[in-house]
Amino acid sequence: MKFTKMQGCGNDYIYVNCFEESVTSPQQLAKAVSDRHFGIGSDGLVLIMPGDNADCQMRMFNSDGSESEMCGNAIRCVAKYVYDRDIIHKRELSVETLAGIKYITINTDNNDIARTMTVDMGAPITKAADIPVFADRSPVTDLKLSAFDRNFTFTCVSMGNPHAVTFIDEAVSSFDVERFGNVFEVDEHFPHRSNIEFAEILSPTHLKMRVWERGAGETLACGTGTCATVAAACLNGICPREPVTVDLLGGQLTIEWNAEDGHIYMTGPAEFVFDGEI
Structure with missing residues (x-):
């Protein structure tokens, strides 16, 4: 399996391009790859997948194998990945998550490399x-x-x-x-x-x-x-x-x-x- 390691402010994950790769047991894989002694080493696993109702989809698993609804640092890395690798090369991106669709503006440098992202995280839930x-x-x-x-x-x-x-x-x-x-x-x-x-x-x-x-x-x-x-x-x-x-x-x-x-x-x-x- 090919993978990419990325980080946002030190929050590091293993990213798998599921436009090309297939992952059947992400909970177990997350535990294995996240181990910093016997695996690759990360805070968890992120799957970048085709979207049903958005440009792409993100699934995120913690290092203990549990799935989380959303990760702010990971979603910026997903945006950089699909932009820089010409999977979805657009400045305004939509990403499907378990917490709903998030909208991202990609800010690039003079070489058209994604550097920072502004993510519309939606309204905070206070109920x-x-x-x-x-x-x-x-x-x-x-x-x-x-x-x-x-x-x-x-x-x-x-x-x-x-x-x-x-x-x-x-x-x-x-x-x-x-x-x-x-x-x-x-x-x-x-x-x-x-x-x-x-x-x-x-x-x-x-x-x-x-x-x-x-x-x-x-x-x-x-x-x-x-x-x-x-x-x-x-x-x-x-x-x-x-x-x-x-x-x-x-x-x-x-x-x-x-x-x-x-x-x-x-x-x-x-x-x-x-x-x-x-």
């Missing part, structure tokens, strides 16, 4: 039952959870997949994400588990965030998680409805919750790493 999260009211901005004798307040948002965001009064760079993320991912309030974001406020338009991804553990970046973090910040009056820069372990993303159409727009890079065969 508790649709996220889903067990809570008494929507939006969920005051979900109080505890672990290891420490209390946290979470804001819950779905970007097609569930997220729980907490703002901490300390440097997130030294925060023990693994210890707390492990516990909160599987908290009983989250019937489908949840991605967990720990965010530090640098200014009203500048955040720093680390993420514990459902089914993958801590990763260097999470596109949907970054969007959810900015949405949570807006819901809590921390950030305005204008572009916000978010620092991640693997780079920066710019997120805007547009006040006119209610959609969240994510702009960030996508990078080719290498091609291979396994």
Whole structure:
């Protein structure tokens, strides 16, 4: 099987061109290729497929084999892959996901190479039952959870997949994400588990965030998680409805919750790493 490794802000996946390749057991394949000691090494597996109702389709599997509805960093890499390889060479692209069809604007350099992408991530979901999260009211901005004798307040948002965001009064760079993320991912309030974001406020338009991804553990970046973090910040009056820069372990993303159409727009890079065969 031929594959390509790509990364967006350090969030790395193995991409398989299913216009040419056939994958019959993606859950098992995701576990095998993601292993950083016995496989290729990645945060998961992404299948690039012909679309039924869009230009192409993306299926994304975490390193534990579970399938996710959507991945913001992965979808930018999918756009770069199909554009640069002339599979679908158009600046305005539609990609089918389990979270619906996403629309992407591809920004190129002078050599017509895709460098950054702006993704219309749609409107954030704030109704508790649709996220889903067990809570008494929507939006969920005051979900109080505890672990290891420490209390946290979470804001819950779905970007097609569930997220729980907490703002901490300390440097997130030294925060023990693994210890707390492990516990909160599987908290009983989250019937489908949840991605967990720990965010530090640098200014009203500048955040720093680390993420514990459902089914993958801590990763260097999470596109949907970054969007959810900015949405949570807006819901809590921390950030305005204008572009916000978010620092991640693997780079920066710019997120805007547009006040006119209610959609969240994510702009960030996508990078080719290498091609291979396994």
